[in-house]
Amino acid sequence: MVNGGYTGKILRVDLTKGDFKVESLPTEWVLKYIGGDGFAARLLYDEVPARTDPLSPENKLLIATGPITGTLWPMSGRTVFVSKAAQTGIWGESHVGGFLGPELKYAGYDMLVVEGRSENPVHISIHDGDLELIDATPHWGMRTDEVTAAMRKHHNDPDVQVGAIGPAGEQLVRFASVIVNNARAAGRTGMGAVLGSKNVKTISIRGHGSVEVAEHEEFFKLAKKAHQKVRQNPQAREMGKWGTWILTAVKQEIGELPTFNHRTGVFSGWESLSGEYIRPRFTVSDRACFGCSLGCKKMNYIPDGPYAGTLEEGPEYEGLMAFGSLLGIDDYPTTLKANQICNKYGMDIISVGSTIAFAMECYENGIIDDSDTGGVPLEWGNTESAIKILQMIASREGFGDILAEGSKIASEKIGKGSEAYAIHVKGLEVSGQDGRTHRSIGLSHATSARGADHLRSLVVVDQLGYEKVAAERWGVDKLPEILNPYTEQYKATAVVETENTYCIRDTLIVCWYSVSWPPVFWMSDFAEMLPLATGIDAFGDVTTLVEIGERQLNLKRLFNAREGITRKDDQLPKRFTHEPMPEGPGKGQVVDLESLLDDYYRLRGWDPETGLPTKETLRRLSLE
Amino acid sequence: MPSRLSVDYTKCTGCRICELACSAKNEGRFQPSIARLKIVKYDDLGLDIPHVCSPCEEAPCVEICPVYAMRQDPISKMTYLDEDKCILCKSCVGVCVNGVILLDTVRMRIIKCDHCDGDPECAKVCPTGAIHYGSISKLTTIERHAKIGTYLDEIKRVAEKSTGEA
Numbered sequence: 112m113v114n115g116g117y118t119g120k121i122l123r124v125d126l127t128k129g130d131f132k133v134e135s136l137p138t139e140w141v142l143k144y145i146g147g148d149g150f151a152a153r154l155l156y157d158e159v160p161a162r163t164d165p166l167s168p169e170n171k172l173l174i175a176t177g178p179i180t181g182t183l184w185p186m187s188g189r190t191v192f193v194s195k196a197a198q199t200g201i202w203g204e205s206h207v208g209g210f211l212g213p214e215l216k217y218a219g220y221d222m223l224v225v226e227g228r229s230e231n232p233v234h235i236s237i238h239d240g241d242l243e244l245i246d247a248t249p250h251w252g253m254r255t256d257e258v259t260a261a262m263r264k265h266h267n268d269p270d271v272q273v274g275a276i277g278p279a280g281e282q283l284v285r286f287a288s289v290i291v292n293n294a295r296a297a298g299r300t301g302m303g304a305v306l307g308s309k310n311v312k313t314i315s316i317r318g319h320g321s322v323e324v325a326e327h328e329e330f331f332k333l334a335k336k337a338h339q340k341v342r343q344n345p346q347a348r349e350m351g352k353w354g355t356w357i358l359t360a361v362k363q364e365i366g367e368l369p370t371f372n373h374r375t376g377v378f379s380g381w382e383s384l385s386g387e388y389i390r391p392r393f394t395v396s397d398r399a400c401f402g403c404s405l406g407c408k409k410m411n412y413i414p415d416g417p418y419a420g421t422l423e424e425g426p427e428y429e430g431l432m433a434f435g436s437l438l439g440i441d442d443y444p445t446t447l448k449a450n451q452i453c454n455k456y457g458m459d460i461i462s463v464g465s466t467i468a469f470a471m472e473c474y475e476n477g478i479i480d481d482s483d484t485g486g487v488p489l490e491w492g493n494t495e496s497a498i499k500i501l502q503m504i505a506s507r508e509g510f511g512d513i514l515a516e517g518s519k520i521a522s523e524k525i526g527k528g529s530e531a532y533a534i535h536v537k538g539l540e541v542s543g544q545d546g547r548t549h550r551s552i553g554l555s556h557a558t559s560a561r562g563a564d565h566l567r568s569l570v571v572v573d574q575l576g577y578e579k580v581a582a583e584r585w586g587v588d589k590l591p592e593i594l595n596p597y598t599e600q601y602k603a604t605a606v607v608e609t610e611n612t613y614c615i616r617d618t619l620i621v622c623w624y625s626v627s628w629p630p631v632f633w634m635s636d637f638a639e640m641l642p643l644a645t646g647i648d649a650f651g652d653v654t655t656l657v658e659i660g661e662r663q664l665n666l667k668r669l670f671n672a673r674e675g676i677t678r679k680d681d682q683l684p685k686r687f688t689h690e691p692m693p694e695g696p697g698k699g700q701v702v703d704l705e706s707l708l709d710d711y712y713r714l715r716g717w718d719p720e721t722g723l724p725t726k727e728t729l730r731r732l733s734l735e
Numbered sequence: 736m737p738s739r740l741s742v743d744y745t746k747c748t749g750c751r752i753c754e755l756a757c758s759a760k761n762e763g764r765f766q767p768s769i770a771r772l773k774i775v776k777y778d779d780l781g782l783d784i785p786h787v788c789s790p791c792e793e794a795p796c797v798e799i800c801p802v803y804a805m806r807q808d809p810i811s812k813m814t815y816l817d818e819d820k821c822i823l824c825k826s827c828v829g830v831c832v833n834g835v836i837l838l839d840t841v842r843m844r845i846i847k848c849d850h851c852d853g854d855p856e857c858a859k860v861c862p863t864g865a866i867h868y869g870s871i872s873k874l875t876t877i878e879r880h881a882k883i884g885t886y887l888d889e890i891k892r893v894a895e896k897s898t899g900e901a
Binding site for chain 2: 181182183210213217256259260269292293294318319320321322323324327331335338341342395396397398399400401402403404405406408410422424
């Protein structure tokens, strides 16, 4: 019997044979993993063996949803792309907002598994029970917005939800993304390259069915109450107005706005990258993903200047950072233009921005010069060069071909000591945070399954000093040390507890915002809601949820361990551990990573030498 | 003034909470495809426009119905369907200018907004006030049209000027 919230079906498409298959969702997965990342971790671990080439037909790409995807629970419209990552060769996942996940549920499937490789370019088209592979030869080479419009026209239905790759995905740019409905990006780890390697141009979905929860009236009432909580939260209201741009000013104030390839955390030109500057000048409308009452997406328009006429959503804070302060650019229109190119050509703005920052620092230090770059002067703050090299990367033209491999591989190819400027962990470029001014994120970057990740365990409570929340979650006895961003003390405790909760967040799947920041919902809210949604009383117990979260996390670790990941790979770039922060409130700070790792492994029940789960831990989580 | 459903698309974020709540209340499940209203999304322009069964001055669904199953309140201008009289000819589905009258092919019935008997769920759950239930003035409607008109004109102006490069 299928539990409330689930459709009970997994849809598989075998591109090599060109056929579809519908399977039942294994019932034991529900109790052990709930959904989303949990299901995906189980399936990927079981079906993609060690040393599989991420761009080979043997790799698989999964789209997973959770039990409340497609319901009224706030911000539950998200979905996750999971695959062995094209960029890093280890566990890869990328969550995306928009409308794709709910549509998959309405079409009747909890998960989509894409296997094999098509001989010719195809579109995967899922319309309820009508499943087909459509010839995509005429659309190969199209930008994501063009092909999205083309698919809607093909089906004569504007409500078809489209996940598309752009020219970058076709060219197997390592950090190519999947773009959902023009502007929502499954950005990180190179999901677009995996689809590109399988010759899949789009996944388009339309569903007319329903999601039915176990206790409809009770769930409906609780979901409406939860929306009220979001709407009445003052921080959530601010977030709705300014979007993630609200972060620029905060980051500058605490000296953690990554600038000049993470060299410093202070950027003199921060004001023109802040929400207060951007919104009144450029924002034309507020938008939201499915079922979200916060609405952090902004449509922006550049009326004049060199990028006049650019109309595009975003960029988020990370995009402002990656094409703003990180490159020394204090010009918002440039970041919007870069975001537009990333959306239309299908690239991860964090990784591509960081890779350009890497190249700029190499250029500054004479490791590369104009003869390498094809005459593009890669100077800090040069907006024209940033846009030019971005376009070259998207089409793998000239020097762009080397940078399209990401900063890790590019630095190995360039050599000459350029490795010092490749700011990545396990091959994934570091996002817009800095462990020197926020110790817990240093640990997050080092230990997250997909590399330098800010989304799986970023603790905000310590950095922003929420005393009440910290006392509730981690105990009064750990105050005030746990709230001091400049010490290693108790940071592993905060990271572990936060990471467990985020694992549950990623099984449901709900958005970062309202869970991670602002702190509106936490484990007890999920424990109250999940039994009503699924009819499974065990989910009403927070300790059960913690165990399910831990199981998911350990399974991802096992997947990476199979690829040879151990403690020696849980490292930070030397910039964060050996170069003291040069200025700002965190001046002189560095990360003592080894002590953080010791604490973290101990709390996780992992071996301190290898950093891998011990037998007892695996037995406790029934993962032997 | 009697109460009516009205829409301010400059406030709509396209979150479709209204569609979810509508189906949850009227059908007992989450199924936006049979919601009694519809958010039409223009992702390329960043526009989201709610289509609701709002008062039509001249209601085509009433005029076309061959069996007088659809009637219009002379004061509020809201329209109502009498399911007992309906013969499922689907004329109203095709003629509705807002596209919010649907045929439920599973249970074979016409799906049509009844304004939740004067307490519409969509207006209650809308987080931005884009869907409103109450009296409306003509002036604000004109202002909203003017705003969206200016926006579309500007996009057209730039599109004609630009080279068409991304």
